[in-house]
Amino acid sequence: MREIRSVLLVTNPLSGHGKGVQVGIAAANLFAERGIQVIEISGDSATDTENRVRAALADPAARPDAVVAAGGDGLTCVVLQALVGTGVPLGLVPGGTGNDLAREVAIPDETAAAVDVVLGGKTRVIDLGTVQAEAAARPIWFATVTGTGLDARVTLRANRMTWPKGPLRYTVAALLELVGKLAVPYRIELHGSPDHPDGTVIEQDAIMVAVGNTRTYGGGMLITPDAVIDDGLLNLTVVGAMPRRDLLRLLPALSAGKRIEHPATTQYTAARFTLTAPDAPATADGDPAGMLPATFIAHPGALEILVP
Secondary structure, eight states: OOOOOEEEEEEOTTGGGGHHHHHHHHHHHHHHHTTOEEEEEOOSSHHHHHHHHHHHTSOGGGOOSEEEEEEOHHHHHHHHHHHTTSOOOEEEEEOSSOOHHHHHTTOOSSHHHHHHHHHHOOEEEEEEEEEEETTOSSOEEESSEEEEEHHHHHHHHHHHOOSSOTTHHHHHHHHHHTTSOOOEEEEEEEESOSSSOTTEEEEEEEEEEEEESSSEETTTEESSTTOOTTSSOEEEEEEEOOOHHHHHHHHHHHHTTOOOOOTTEEEEEESEEEEEOTTOEEEETTEEEEESSEEEEEEEEEEEEEOO
């Protein structure tokens, strides 16, 4: 349990296509009404936001009791880059499109109820992952799912779209991406797997490969259904080559939060994965994470998060 007397409230004007601003204002007012000291940060870009959070946490004597992300999974990912290793817990006030981390740890959607969770001071320790693309300057922390291939292209397209609202954007983006090339040759290397020898290599054509610390992404899409957020491992789902008509049948089920059932899909669990594929982008918690090849590593107990 933590005593919460001060919070660093981080918002993103773009979260939820403007919803994040409204949620941030409401959360700030609710914290102030409860006598909580509030420092607000709303950066001009992801880099600016990360730098401001990092600066606010630089002095241990002046650190807030919690850092609260009032937005979606993308904002949380930005905050994580500065928060991990500081010992300050993360609070969530959902205000994005997907809010999958909040859903995974049972944070309520209603702003006042989410603020109450933060002030309750109850914490849970969870795992995080990192993704290190070969050409990237540094690894990126992620809390939910990293997508690669078609998966990542869909997410990046959906992030650019202004219509439709909500998770349906991902379905529309997927349909638009289906006109291009689907399967590409993947090389998947496993280390620290409970089910396969260390160094196991899988080579196959795949449409997309997702690495999950949580079960869902994109607003409840059940892509790594067996992922456990505090087991010290990452889960990987391979959607192998299949006809477009089969993929078109899978997408609505995935969007509806149903488990994917198809002979071309396989699941793996490991502490570390290395993925290689030509011209395959990667995303972390819905944000760009570079191009494959990349290495994905589980970090047990990396984050303390405020929960009901």
